[in-house]
Amino acid sequence: MEGVRAMTGQLRADAKRNRDQILAAARELLVNQGVGVPMEEIARHAGVGVGTLYRRFPDRVALLRALSVHTVEHMTELARSALRTEPDAWSALSHFVRECVALRLGALRSIVDPQLHTALHQSDEVRSARKELLRIVEQMIITAQADGSMRTDVGVVDVAMLVSLHLKRPFDVPGTMPEELDARLTQLMLDGLRPASASPLPGKPIALADVDWHGDR
Amino acid sequence: MEGVRAMTGQLRADAKRNRDQILAAARELLVNQGVGVPMEEIARHAGVGVGTLYRRFPDRVALLRALSVHTVEHMTELARSALRTEPDAWSALSHFVRECVALRLGALRSIVDPQLHTALHQSDEVRSARKELLRIVEQMIITAQADGSMRTDVGVVDVAMLVSLHLKRPFDVPGTMPEELDARLTQLMLDGLRPASASPLPGKPIALADVDWHGDR
Amino acid sequence: MEGVRAMTGQLRADAKRNRDQILAAARELLVNQGVGVPMEEIARHAGVGVGTLYRRFPDRVALLRALSVHTVEHMTELARSALRTEPDAWSALSHFVRECVALRLGALRSIVDPQLHTALHQSDEVRSARKELLRIVEQMIITAQADGSMRTDVGVVDVAMLVSLHLKRPFDVPGTMPEELDARLTQLMLDGLRPASASPLPGKPIALADVDWHGDR
Amino acid sequence: MEGVRAMTGQLRADAKRNRDQILAAARELLVNQGVGVPMEEIARHAGVGVGTLYRRFPDRVALLRALSVHTVEHMTELARSALRTEPDAWSALSHFVRECVALRLGALRSIVDPQLHTALHQSDEVRSARKELLRIVEQMIITAQADGSMRTDVGVVDVAMLVSLHLKRPFDVPGTMPEELDARLTQLMLDGLRPASASPLPGKPIALADVDWHGDR
DNA sequence: GATGAATGAGCCTTCATTCAT
DNA sequence: CATGAATGAAGGCTCATTCAT
Incomplete structure (x- = not known):
């Protein structure tokens, strides 16, 4: 037992x-x-x-790692549920992203110490949780690109890194920024991913297969 | 003497x-x-x-404050010079943003401790340096919006906050991410500011006049 | 029951x-x-x-005390058995000493913290176990001295303290010292107890009756 | 400067x-x-x-190392001075040993934690200080053996290890042991090194050249 | 009884800041 | 003025011991 x-x-x-x-x-x-x-x-x-x-x-890093896994798993659920509920892939993606931002799921984006950051990601558990999430998001992206609702020159890793920039809790002097700021910035980001806006990007789309160490939470 | x-x-x-x-x-x-x-x-x-x-x-905060002012002043010069060199307002803005990202001018975005963050901005010097920068950027924006090269539902503060998200040095395991990643993300962000992509934003444009404490570096 | x-x-x-x-x-x-x-x-x-x-x-000291008693009792058995098996008192003594050393019976010699050391010996059980051992060893010594195979200016306590120095496990970088080192040192010590080598010692032989707190394990 | x-x-x-x-x-x-x-x-x-x-x-080990070097250097001075003052090599050796014991120069013999012990000796400074000391002592021994005042089946390392057993401060309940105990035990040890007492030792004399890691303070 | 989870005092170490040289 | 030595508060972590399951 x-x-x-x-x-x-x-x-x-x-x-x-x-x-x-x-x-x-x-x-x-x-x-x-x-x-x-x-x-x-x-x-x-x-x-x-x-x-x-x-x-x-056993130590601070272990705690942060557990938290990281926990968060990524939460995001994975959100992504799955969005796929189920939303009518098409683009809606699913944007819904998912907005939820992550709204739920402040980026606590660990705060990690700015390089040693700590590296230590955090030297964990198979973290890596595989992230890979699973990215696989689902990659599906959303591919589908959305196929039906013409998303620009085609980006890959999951581009998107993941972009989104992750928005997941850090902004430490502003409380109350000085309008409530909607986060939602506005998120929407601006999403708009940049639409085909209408596409201007040439340097380099090539970065897909899951293109990196060793896959994106960032 | x-x-x-x-x-x-x-x-x-x-x-x-x-x-x-x-x-x-x-x-x-x-x-x-x-x-x-x-x-x-x-x-x-x-x-x-x-x-x-x-x-x-006199203490750590004072040093960081000085650095902050120094950085903002550097950005101000870049903005002025972009206005002088570039053919139109939108080019100036995007050139300026790309330069800031490339020069890693966001060292202090790393500041993640709220006490420290607040302390940092409780300085007239910092505030007025930033206000000066934002005034110039606001001019770029207004002009770009007037000539139709930028969406009209955003204000300087929106833009400043958005850009500032891209100024944090990403601590990735070195060498795993393609060189162009930063430039790609920056471009995606800029594309989101174009009129073609505009989808409705919650709330209203946030201008310099709308906030007490003005954006973030 | x-x-x-x-x-x-x-x-x-x-x-x-x-x-x-x-x-x-x-x-x-x-x-x-x-x-x-x-x-x-x-x-x-x-x-x-x-x-x-x-x-x-009930606590760490109690455990160490029990271990101490256990060890001393083991030594007592060894001493008795040596008396039975060996042809004369000196052979018995030296055999006994060599066995103790070889069996690493001095684990607790490692105790180097004076508080702990004292606490350990504030136990009647420990004291009486040791007293019993020392009585046997004293017999060996007296007999060996009587038949001329051992110098006569030493008492049990002298011998016990001397032997106990050799009972501490030496923590050497493993493998750098020859296997026989322990046996060599033990033999050198035993040779010092022979009549041939006797040079004048300061003070007088210390027998069991001369000390309150009798020797050391 | x-x-x-x-x-x-x-x-x-x-x-x-x-x-x-x-x-x-x-x-x-x-x-x-x-x-x-x-x-x-x-x-x-x-x-x-x-x-x-x-x-x-920088840490506890560094302190202990410094102390170790300090002690060994002190012993080296004592050895040199004994060679100068005493009439012959054997007197020099025994005088030197008695002084070390009397001055309690074995504080670090107390180190019983194997990690710590090892760490302590992973220091070139410690090692070379010890080597210097052992070279001098080796001279004493060779000379004493040559003039017949010391048994010839032992090497410096044997002697060093033997002496080091006597350098640990005995933590006895204060006052229960006669003052002369230390001196008595030391003398017994020295007597064991005399030719008169020599009985066969297992193995061969261990000289400075026979070990990688040389003796133990 | 046995188990192992919880507790918290205590030691090690770092680093912002002050102050003697 | 510049220097770097000294200070001590603060945080990380361990481990003896107690106690709920």
């Missing part, structure tokens, strides 16, 4: 609850205060001791 | 040299290593002792 | 097995990794949870 | 004083409390802040 637990990643009920609380706390604090948040503050926020946090995630 | 010097912001030649070396070192290290760089490393890189650094800039 | 069990130090079979496994694990890890080994690692090595370890030994 | 300072290992007067105080404090605390002493306590004892300690010695 214990063995099965370990294999399937099951944890004792309370341990699982703690783990989830920690991830939630980390996510919130990261969004609001940047990657620098003290581990102790994350622990306190999650209602546990530091020791518990460290038992679950 | 000393008094005049102080008043006009003149410094003795070597002092000026020190100041410039420090700013250059800070800029380089910030770009390459993120905002975490120790003051001592900046000093070493600049070839001075920490003491000297602190004499010039 | 339970009462009798408790009194006679009997434990249920599995409990006894646990206890022994823990002691064995502790001994091995102590020998190989120094006194710093985490309790949790000892438990894991013994194939039990920490909880079990703590049920058996 | 500064350059010269760096090259010759010269420090500003106050810095040098601090460095010495730190080494002295470390030595004392190590002798009395084992290698576990908190860095902070060493700093306090030396009358400086932790920061200062860490500026001088």
